[in-house]
Every structure is written in C-alpha cells, then in structure tokens.
Amino acid sequence: xxxxYATPFAVLQCPNLRLKKxxxxxxxxxxxxxxxxxxxxxxxxxxxxxxxxxxxxxxxQTTDENGHQKPVAFLPYRVNGQYIMEGLAASFxxxxxxxxxxxxxxxxxxxxxxxxxxLLLMVGFSCILISFFMCRMFMRMKLPGYxxx
Numbered sequence: 001x002x003x004x005y006a007t008p009f010a011v012l013q014c015p016n017l018r019l020k021k022x023x024x025x026x027x028x029x030x031x032x033x034x035x036x037x038x039x040x041x042x043x044x045x046x047x048x049x050x051x052x053x054x055x056x057x058x059x060x061q062t063t064d065e066n067g068h069q070k071p072v073a074f075l076p077y078r079v080n081g082q083y084i085m086e087g088l089a090a091s092f093x094x095x096x097x098x099x100x101x102x103x104x105x106x107x108x109x110x111x112x113x114x115x116x117x118x119l120l121l122m123v124g125f126s127c128i129l130i131s132f133f134m135c136r137m138f139m140r141m142k143l144p145g146y147x148x149x
Contacts, residue, residue: 045094059071060073076143104128
C-alpha cells in the first residue's frame, strides 16, 4: 500500500518554497479563541445546521377555541423538530450552564478574596441550576407528561 502512495512522488518533486508569515498576522489571544468557541457552541447547540437545512419558521401558531391565531414558541410532541426561537432559547440555556461551570472553575484561582470566591460560587451554581431546571421545563412544554412519575 505504501508503494502505491509513493509512486506519484517518484515522478513529482515538491518545490522548494520559502514562505514567510506576513507580519500583520498575530497569534490570537486565549480570550479571542474562547469567544469563538463559545459563539460556535451557541450556534451549533441552537440548531443552526438544522435551521439552514429545514428552514422552520421562527415561531409557530395555533388556533384557540374561538378561532383566533396564537403564537407558539415550542413545537409540541416533536423532539427532533424545533422552531428557530425555541432552538435559540435552549442554546442560550446550554451556554449559561456551560458558563456556570467556567465560573466555578475560576473560583479556584489563588489569592482570591473570600467574598469574591463566595460570590463566584453563588453565581456559578445559580447559572447551572437555572439552566438545568429551565431546560427541564422546556422539555415538559415540548413533551407534556415527560419525567412525571
């Protein structure tokens, strides 16, 4: 198999290029990379790829008993389908939960004042708990009777 890969390189020769990195290109900072990863996490968990392929409406609508149209934020009884606003709301909660873990990690910094450490712990745990219980509530709205004993 290796001889099959080496055959083209027996005939072809790679050029000897002396490429230099342009002086205006710099290494991005750690926070820039963190922001890029966080935004991409938000978009991917929000279902950006699904939204581009399926093109769902931003919100749905349902008819009440009087015949009036009412907006609906959640696509009921379909776990694998979503409205755009539903995906963005869930993605926001996922991101807030992830940021809660990042905040909890920052509490381990050395030489941090006790009050600051306590505040960061409270904010981190509250972000995680709010995100968890709101996602559970979203699932109950999407699938009535879900996780009920």
